[in-house]
Amino acid sequence: MSDALLHKRFPDLTDSLPYVRLGTSPTPIRRLDVGTGVPLWCKDDGRYGDGGWGGNKVRKLEWLLPEAHxxxxxxxxxxxxxxxxxxxxxxxxxxxxxxxxxxxxxxxxxxxxxxxxxxxxxxxxxxxxxxxxxxxxxxxxxxxxxxxxxxxxxxxxxxVGGSSPIGALGYVEGALELAEQIAAGAMPEPSHIVTAVGSGGTAAGLALGLRLAGLSTRVVGVVVNDALPLDAPHIVRLAGRAERLLRSRGARFEPTGLRHDDLTITTDWLGPGYGHPTPAAHEAQTLAAQDGLRLETVYTAKALAAALHLDTADFFGAGPVLFLNTYGPR
The missing domain is CATH 3.40.50.1100 (Rossmann fold)
Structure with a gap:
């Protein structure tokens, strides 16, 4: 019997949209001590995955591998x-x-x-x-x-990145998991969740999943890849395709009505291009390491750098803000 939260919410999907659990959930949430002006928390999906590698890709594979079968x-x-x-x-x-x-x-x-x-x-x-x-x-x-x-x-x-409509369901599931953690008191509902955007599937899944969970949290996507179109319209379009997929497989729910202005996409921390480290990313990586969090400079350190610098511009208001760590080395 599937233990996917999506299946519990929409039982008609159980047979039409197969799932295999590849990690241990929920992933931990904790407060970060990195000296920001608003409360900054971390959901550490780097710990997700029971095999030789963790991170956000594993959540996508929980839907993609059964679909391949x-x-x-x-x-x-x-x-x-x-x-x-x-x-x-x-x-x-x-x-x-x-x-x-x-x-x-x-x-x-x-x-x-x-x-x-x-x-x-x-x-x-x-x-x-x-x-x-x-x-x-x-x-x-x-x-x-x-x-x-x-x-x-x-x-x-x-x-690239498994960012298909089915792959995006990995972070629809992740958003539903977050909603349960918030309800259980793990953290207050965040005003924003900050994530790296390399192919768009994580941000698209989060945007859709947060709305299905009834949360008003906004997604802030920090673009780290200059080889793909990753603006808000493209991310919302992928989320829309995932929403239509759910309906085509049997889920019944009111349209989410996701719009381009429901999420913020920034390229300001990309630097020279994909895979090129930046001084801000190195600084964020060092700060995170002091707090026991391991990041890399291609994706996650650039996303944390954005979270730290956007805070100084009063971008987030009162917060709290949740940083999604998606790096999963073993």
Whole structure:
């Protein structure tokens, strides 16, 4: 029997939208001591995941891997950067579920994190193709897709970060989990939740899930990827597709009416581009480490930097503000 909160809320989804639990919930919430003017809390999804890797990608895979089985696919074909957390999580958890992973990797700035990640990928069982550039990836992806057919079984193609409508359900589930924690007194209802935006699925799922949970919390998405369109209209469009998916599989609820101005998307902390560290990210990473929180400079440190600097501009009002840590090394 599924223990997904989405299934408890919408029982008709239990058979039509399969789910597998891959982590231990709920993830912890605690107050951060980083010297901000408004109360700043952290929901540490870096601890989510019972396999070799944690973080936000695991929540997406809880819906995507069963969907692959439902479609009869034996292989997932997806893309990412050379330091991809998404690709590694897919390979590790897919292997546990009997699904192979094929990755097309685009170059990103080389640093110690990327070198370590590439070694992890080598040991993950994934088949890796170094396509180097976005253009070359687009040109070779159809050939790679057909090359990795298993008999008549086509691979299940997933976009960068698993940010499909089904992948976005990972953070619809995460938002419902947060609502239960708030109701249990883990923290007051936040005015804003700040998250890194690398492909859009986490922010889209949060925006939809918060409304389904009856919370008025606003999503602040900190863009860390300059290779994809990640403005508010695109995020809301993905959330809308996830909402329609829920209805098509049997969920019944009033339309959420999500609008572009229901969330804030900022590119101010991106720096030179994807994978490039910034001084603000290094500063946030150091502050977080002093409080026992491990971040990296591609995603999460840039998001925390935004939370710290936006506070000084009176962006959040009285708060409290929740920072979502999505980095899950093991």
């Amino acid at each position: 439902r479609r009869g696919a034996r292989t997932i074909f997806t893309v990412g950067g050379t330091g991809t957390n998404w690709g590694l999580a897919t390979a590790l958890y897919g292997r546990e579920q009997g699904i192979e992973t094929v990755l097309a990797l685009v170059d990103q700035p080389m640093d110690d994190h990327v070198r370590v990640q590439l070694r992890r990928l080598e040991n993950s069982g994934a088949t890796v193709h170094f396509t180097h550039t976005k253009r070359r990836t687009l040109l070779t992806a159809p050939w790679l897709y057909l090359r990795h057919m298993r008999g008549r079984k086509r691979p299940y193609y997933l976009p």
